[in-house]
Amino acid sequence: MSCTATGAGLRVRALDWGPRPDLRLVREVDFAIAPGSRLAILGPNGAGKTSLLRCLYRSAQPTAGSVEVDGVDIWSMTAREVARIIAVVLQEMPSDFPFSVRDVVMMGRIPRREGMSGWTARDRETVAHALEHLDLAHLAGRQFSTLSGGEKQRVLIARALAQQPRIIILDEPTNHLDIRHQLEILDLLQTLQLTIVTTLHDINLAAEFATDVAILTEGRMAAFGAPEDVLNPQALSAAFGVTATAHSNGVSNSARFSFSLTRQELIS
Numbered sequence: 001m002s003c004t005a006t007g008a009g010l011r012v013r014a015l016d017w018g019p020r021p022d023l024r025l026v027r028e029v030d031f032a033i034a035p036g037s038r039l040a041i042l043g044p045n046g047a048g049k050t051s052l053l054r055c056l057y058r059s060a061q062p063t064a065g066s067v068e069v070d071g072v073d074i075w076s077m078t079a080r081e082v083a084r085i086i087a088v089v090l091q092e093m094p095s096d097f098p099f100s101v102r103d104v105v106m107m108g109r110i111p112r113r114e115g116m117s118g119w120t121a122r123d124r125e126t127v128a129h130a131l132e133h134l135d136l137a138h139l140a141g142r143q144f145s146t147l148s149g150g151e152k153q154r155v156l157i158a159r160a161l162a163q164q165p166r167i168i169i170l171d172e173p174t175n176h177l178d179i180r181h182q183l184e185i186l187d188l189l190q191t192l193q194l195t196i197v198t199t200l201h202d203i204n205l206a207a208e209f210a211t212d213v214a215i216l217t218e219g220r221m222a223a224f225g226a227p228e229d230v231l232n233p234q235a236l237s238a239a240f241g242v243t244a245t246a247h248s249n250g251v252s253n254s255a256r257f258s259f260s261l262t263r264q265e266l267i268s
């Protein structure tokens with residue numbers, strides 16, 4: 001299944017989006033990431049992170065600029081074509097959703113279904129694999145609505161994997177997860193060969209996880225680059241209005257720094 005899939009390159013050119021002409025929530029955002037990259041988008045509440053993601057998965061149409069996957073503008077593709085390439089894991093959890101865990105993960109196969117045909121052996125195999133990958137096999141028969149927030153989150157990630165996409169876009173995937181599951185999910189995403197774009201609020205998780213980091217403030221890209229270049233006390237203080245202190249980890253195979261953040265003293 002997705003273990004053998006490879007990521008796609010993503011290019012965003014001079015992207016603008018807003019719900020009204022006088023309200024631009026994404027402004028002149030421009031970046032490129034290589035296939036297999038893991039981009040973490042950071043920024044304060046209301047910075048436009050979710051709005052930017054919506055443009056990336058073709059839910060919001062840019063008012064200017066473009067989003068290209070492997071050189072092809074996503075608005076030149078059908079929604080179904082995009083769904084075969086890009087899977088999305090959102091924060092919203094439907095509260096009353098009368099489906100089993102297996103059914104929800106099976107929904108990831110819908111963009112791959114041909115005509116009115118039923119599920120194939122390959123569909124079932126892919127779903128079983130995704131359930132195993134997310135440690136959900138024992139919950140496959142449970143009603144989705146009866147799961148904890150963290151379990152639901154893992155089901156939605158399994159659904160994204162079952163889709164066999166080349167890019168996975170996630171909005172705050174660690175929100176409902178305890179620290180063990182946060183690390184497990186990010187480790188799992190790290191082992192895939194796919195391109196990952198995710199918003200994260202935890203700067204230290206982003207430093208560990210990402211190959212590329214974007215800091216968004218007021219809809220604009222304040223910084224973009226490798227974590228070691230972008231995540232520094234000055235940039236974090238400017239973006240979040242906090243005092244950031246870097247601590248050297250001295251651990252190989254891990255981010256070189258972690259950060260502690262404290263509220264800035266108000267200057268009277």
Ligand SMILES: Nc1ncnc2c1ncn2[C@@H]1O[C@H](COP(=O)(O)OP(=O)(O)OP(=O)(O)O)[C@@H](O)[C@H]1O
Pocket residue numbers: 019023025043044045046047048049050051052
């Ligand atoms: N359709 C809309 N109409 C008007 N305002 C909107 C619309 N969509 C988003 N906004 C506002 O635009 C700003 C950016 O929203 P967005 O959800 O993209 O930010 P965010 O960085 O994801 O925030 P958070 O970290 O709080 O989730 C917010 O102030 C939000 O209320």
